[in-house]
Amino acid sequence: MPVACDPSDAVLLRRTARGDEASFATLLRRYERRFYGVARRLLGDDRDAEDAVQLAFLRVFARAGEYRDGFAGATWLYRILTNVCIDAYRKRRAEARALGTRPLPASAPGPRAERVDLEAALARLPAEGRVVLLLRYVDDLPYREIARVRGITVNTVKTHLRRAKLLLRRHLEEPSR
Amino acid sequence: MTTDRDESRIRAVLGDVTPPPGLAERVLRAVRARRDAAAAAALRFDIVATPDGIARIRLGGEGRIEAAGARARRWADRARDELGEYLAGLRTFFTVPLDLSGVARFQRAVLASTQTIPFGELRAYRWVAERAGSPAAVRAVGSALGGNPVAPIIPCHRVIRSDGTLGGYGYGLPMKERLLRLERETPVLVACTTTRVLCRRGCERERRVPEERRVVFASLAEARLAGYRPCPICRPAA
Numbered sequence: 001m002p003v004a005c006d007p008s009d010a011v012l013l014r015r016t017a018r019g020d021e022a023s024f025a026t027l028l029r030r031y032e033r034r035f036y037g038v039a040r041r042l043l044g045d046d047r048d049a050e051d052a053v054q055l056a057f058l059r060v061f062a063r064a065g066e067y068r069d070g071f072a073g074a075t076w077l078y079r080i081l082t083n084v085c086i087d088a089y090r091k092r093r094a095e096a097r098a099l100g101t102r103p104l105p106a107s108a109p110g111p112r113a114e115r116v117d118l119e120a121a122l123a124r125l126p127a128e129g130r131v132v133l134l135l136r137y138v139d140d141l142p143y144r145e146i147a148r149v150r151g152i153t154v155n156t157v158k159t160h161l162r163r164a165k166l167l168l169r170r171h172l173e174e175p176s177r
Numbered sequence: 178m179t180t181d182r183d184e185s186r187i188r189a190v191l192g193d194v195t196p197p198p199g200l201a202e203r204v205l206r207a208v209r210a211r212r213d214a215a216a217a218a219a220l221r222f223d224i225v226a227t228p229d230g231i232a233r234i235r236l237g238g239e240g241r242i243e244a245a246g247a248r249a250r251r252w253a254d255r256a257r258d259e260l261g262e263y264l265a266g267l268r269t270f271f272t273v274p275l276d277l278s279g280v281a282r283f284q285r286a287v288l289a290s291t292q293t294i295p296f297g298e299l300r301a302y303r304w305v306a307e308r309a310g311s312p313a314a315v316r317a318v319g320s321a322l323g324g325n326p327v328a329p330i331i332p333c334h335r336v337i338r339s340d341g342t343l344g345g346y347g348y349g350l351p352m353k354e355r356l357l358r359l360e361r362e363t364p365v366l367v368a369c370t371t372t373r374v375l376c377r378r379g380c381e382r383e384r385r386v387p388e389e390r391r392v393v394f395a396s397l398a399e400a401r402l403a404g405y406r407p408c409p410i411c412r413p414a415a
Binding site: 046062066071093128152153 | 186188190192194195197209297298364365368370391399404
């Protein structure tokens with residue numbers, strides 16, 4: 001049962017743990033786009049996404065010493081990112097509800113009408129479901145890897161994806177049929 | 178049932194996102210700044226305790242403790258530990274009791290509603306005024322919070338103007354910003370992937386969870402759905 005495991009992530013993490021900034025910078029460039037993609041789509045706001053990515057990498061730098069072999073480097077990195085993003089999502093959602101301002105924007109960049117519709121549908125997913133969806137369809141992580149990243153079972157991953165698809169299909173196909 | 182068409186639609190709607198230019202450089206600068214700042218002195222505070230609880234805290238103090246009697250001393254010690262953990266990003270809630278007997282009624286009502294604002298979240302002055310039973314007294318709420326004797330245990334730094342600007346703070350705006358940033362960066366609900374227990378950050382059980390077994394959840398409900406249960410010690414809600 002091979003996992004999407006890039007051994008050089010692990011090496012870079014170990015070097016980062018020893019304070020090697022160049023290795024950290026390599027990791028940063030390797031994951032920058034993927035991290036930003038998840039954060040931006042979950043949080044729906046450029047500034048919040050950049051804050052989350054920055055915080056995730058700060059944590060990677062500070063905690064690299066706690067990285068252990070036997071855990072793929074990518075899994076460890078995605079775990080840190082999704083932990084940061086889920087927490088930011090929680091705080092922003094509750095705050096928006098209470099203040100009646102800054103509603104959590106669900107829109108992804110892009111003008112098409114279908115995209116707006118689908119986005120509205122996806123926004124109804126719980127935070128966990130959205131993260132699972134992003135890891136699967138944006139980052140193409142296998143089910144087992146997503147389960148490891150989020151500390152959930154493969155069945156829970158599948159449940160989240162099934163619900164997302166159901167929601168989408170209902171949303172999309174009702175008007176046309 | 179799923180189809181490839183659904184999946185390609187999902188991929189299309191999720192679209193492509195490009196990181197803003199210079200993101201990696203900004204992160205590197207932040208990491209360097211943080212490393213340099215780590216050597217800077219931690220924030221200290223003075224504590225005044227009575228047998229009933231904590232009566233006064235002064236942020237930026239010299240670490241002095243005033244407590245008459247063993248009971249007061251115990252509260253002061255607990256407050257010192259909890260404040261230290263809070264300021265280090267290791268704690269999201271306080272268990273030490275407060276003694277607000279010297280505080281006037283209106284201010285006590287304002288402080289009581291402020292105390293219900295969850296860690297890491299913001300509320301408007303108007304929200305506090307409504308909860309304190311005086312919806313028109315928004316300005317008075319501002320001064321009542323300015324005189325909060327037990328900041329940051331009663332989190333008046335979480336109260337801002339409804340236009341999103343910070344408003345005031347008894348210890349100055351840089352301190353308010355510092356506390357808000359600290360709370361943005363500290364996760365609230367942390368679970369362990371082996372024990373399947375969900376804790377509030379700062380719980381004694383949470384502190385024993387190693388990094389690679391930590392998962393953060395958005396709510397107790399979502400954690401339950403994923404097969405986690407709430408810790409009986411810190412009892413996370415919502």
